Amino acid sequence: MASLVGQPASAPAQQPQQGQPLRLLPATLADLETCTRLELEAMLATSQLARVLHPDGITDAVVAEQTAAKAKKFGIPEVEYIKGVLPPQAGDNDGDNGGDNGAVMVGYLRMYTWATDEAARIQPPYGSAVDDDKTISHGAEKESASAPRPDSDATNAAPASSDDATGLQKIKIQERAVHDGLRERHVSGKKAVYVSALMVRPEYHGKGGYGRQLLTHALDRARDLGLLVFLIAQPTALGFYQRMGLRVLETAVVDFGESSGLGEHRPSLMCFDAGSGSR
């Protein structure tokens, strides 16, 4: 299959249909920009937090920054990027997409597999970005990976207007600190499969089990290896993961404050045990 590089995430070549099987393929480095655009679209469509963090929408700068962050993880042996692709439909005209002939990347999955004691031991220390492609930019790069956990009281919550970068930085730092804490308490040092991203293009949400097909790839891997699956669910995706048989181990509460337009945010650390889970 030829690369999907350059394919705009916002211009699918076909209308979604119910229940088509995705082709699950390893994504290439050249696919990562499409993954980034797809992810931003999926999150902006479903998450108020994403809308606050990206008041200017999907800009070239954000795409470049998040694609570069993905590329860094691409080199880690335990990391896999899997893209879910629909074959072209009859009558599709693929003018600008080379040999792809209208194939559409419907979603993607990023997963870590720490299958051995050694791999578990060298898990990235939390505080290094396992699932955050967001760097703390606007002149505060040094705060990104090693930011100290901020106070979680409401007085630390920040306004988040587009012209108040400090407010956005604080929100990113708070969110990251909460995610790091969840992983430290439940995943750190364990042999496991960790799903760090699962995204479906918004126009395909709820249209035939595309998220299910992607996540099933990770659940099957874990079952084959006898590992637990962990992930952090955004509140809007909690019901999907529960439907897929995952259970909540801990829900964290982060109070961004009313002035941020967010109030309380509740990400959940979830687990799937292939030995006891059902789908």
Ligand SMILES: CC(C)(COP(=O)(O)OP(=O)(O)OC[C@H]1O[C@@H](n2cnc3c(N)ncnc32)[C@H](O)[C@@H]1OP(=O)(O)O)[C@@H](O)C(=O)NCCC(=O)NCCS
């Ligand atoms: C979450 C997401 C991956 C789900 O993918 P999807 O293709 O829309 O979901 P599916 O069609 O595969 O749904 C599978 C099942 O879960 C159910 N489901 C899907 N989303 C749900 C939700 N938000 N709440 C409750 N149930 C949900 C479906 O009804 C379906 O149920 P069924 O077994 O009765 O048919 C997708 O909505 C998405 O990309 N969201 C934005 C990005 C995101 O939040 N990713 C997760 C980050 S933690």
